[in-house]
Amino acid sequence: MRIGELARRTAVSERSLRYYEEQGLLAARRTGGGHREFTESAVDRVIHIQKLFAAGLSSRTIADVLPCMRDCDGGPAAVATPSLVETLLGERARIDARIAQLASSREVLDEVIEAASGA
Known part of the structure; x- marks a missing residue:
């Protein structure tokens, strides 16, 4: 999905999504035309990121926490x-x-x- 759709589905601005990507919190692949493409799992990941920011965590701490959370990427959680x-x-x-x-x-x-x- 493109960034606009991800923004609509998560109620998070495109600007915030770009920031998440810059901080290494969210990954997108680029199309030949340079557009960001996100997987379906990005919706859950953005929701997790939002909850962690709401808890007062910094982007650096969130980057450390995300791999330890289940359901973000569908894989096993890191310790x-x-x-x-x-x-x-x-x-x-x-x-x-x-x-x-x-x-x-x-x-x-x-x-x-x-x-x-x-x-």
């Missing part, structure tokens, strides 16, 4: 290095801390809403 596992544990701890901060903020808002509504 994560201890260093990568440590990085991911740190990212998870960062996310957990952010969740705790958000929960605390929600509690404060709940208190303000309750006080403002006269309940």
Whole structure:
């Protein structure tokens, strides 16, 4: 499939897809006319990339993580290095801390809403 179709199917801009390719996160073969052609598995790969970016991972970390994830390329997953596992544990701890901060903020808002509504 061409880049426009991949963009439509994943709701990711063509610009982002080009960036993913530049960063080594996504591979495309080139036609004789120089157009990018992606395999069907690129849809799942882009979805995985989006989820990892949403989790706050850098493109460099994502490049390390993708080979360890199943269903991206249809092949067996690589084994994560201890260093990568440590990085991911740190990212998870960062996310957990952010969740705790958000929960605390929600509690404060709940208190303000309750006080403002006269309940």
